[in-house]
Amino acid sequence: MAATTPTPSASATPPAPSANAPTASPPADATAPTPPADATAPTPPASATAPTPPASAPHPVSDAGQPVASGAVPRLIIPTPSGRPFTQALAAQYVSEPWLLFACGRYEGIDSRVVDEARTRMPVDEVSLGDFVLAGGEVAVLVMIEAIGRLQPGVLGNADSVADDSFAPGAMESLLEGPVYTKPPVWRERPVPDILLSGHHGAIARWRRDEAIRRTARHRPDLLARLAPEDLDERDRAVLGEAGFPVDGEDMAD
Structure with a gap:
């Protein structure tokens, strides 16, 4: 006997709901409650506003430098x-x-x-x-x-080196420092001037002053007017003359 797929009977169909079945409508009193009038956000009192700083509030400049215990002021x-x-x-x-x-x-x-x-x-x-x-x-x-x-x-490692700085009080006060050289003695076929390797301290000092005068004449000729003629030696005057700034005995020429 051949096997057949059983056909579900009509009684397997779920019955339609009866027209008299009760509905699931919520009751009238199940609606969301309305908040009372006094439930609104409270208004902050006037005293809660940001305070106004007093006129005597600290100031980073006017209050700086107050005397210390020793009485010192800056x-x-x-x-x-x-x-x-x-x-x-x-x-x-x-x-x-x-x-x-x-x-x-x-x-x-x-x-x-x-x-x-x-x-x-x-x-x-x-x-x-x-x-x-x-x-x-x-x-x-x-x-x-x-x-x-x-x-x-x-x-500084050598405190005396500041005396040779540009504008240093003293002999360099109205002069620019001359060219500076370091090691090695020859760099890219450019040697350090022989005088600086001579070990003759007097000659080196004279060379540096000559170069300072020449550089000042090139870059800051306005400084030469500050040189006091009585402080210039014969060599100073010669270098100034070569640079186009002869000394007339009392003041530097324009």
Whole structure:
């Protein structure tokens, strides 16, 4: 007898729901409750607003440099294009100051009233690095700290070397330092001048001064006007004449 797939009987069909069957509609009182009127977000009281700082609030510049227990006060240095020129001589002067305080302005600088008030409590110097303008005084202060710091005892390996620097007080005050040479004695077929290898200290000093005068005449002729004729020896006058700046006996020629 062949096997056949049984056909489900009609009674296997689920009966249709009766029209009288109860529905699952929620009761009228099952709707979401409406929050009461007093449940809204509370309004902060007037006393919760941000307080206004008092007029005497601390100021980073006007309150700086307060005397310490010893009674010492700093010298305040403010970098500004409208200040006195910062020079090597001024850097040497600041080395002797026990306490330096720097105030860096931004854009237009520091309010003049703050500067005037600071002058009542400490010495104040307004100092310029040159005839140019920066966005702020931070870079200018870094330059001044570098120039002053290297003059502090113990910073340089040879303290006497600063006497040969450009603008150094003394013989180099109105001169630029001449060319500098290091090792090796020959580099790419370019030798160090023989005089520097001679070991003759007097001749080396004379060569360096000659080169300083020549370089100053080329790059900063305005400095030559500051040279006092009475401080120039015969060789100085000869080198200046060769460079186109003869000395008339009283003042430097233009």
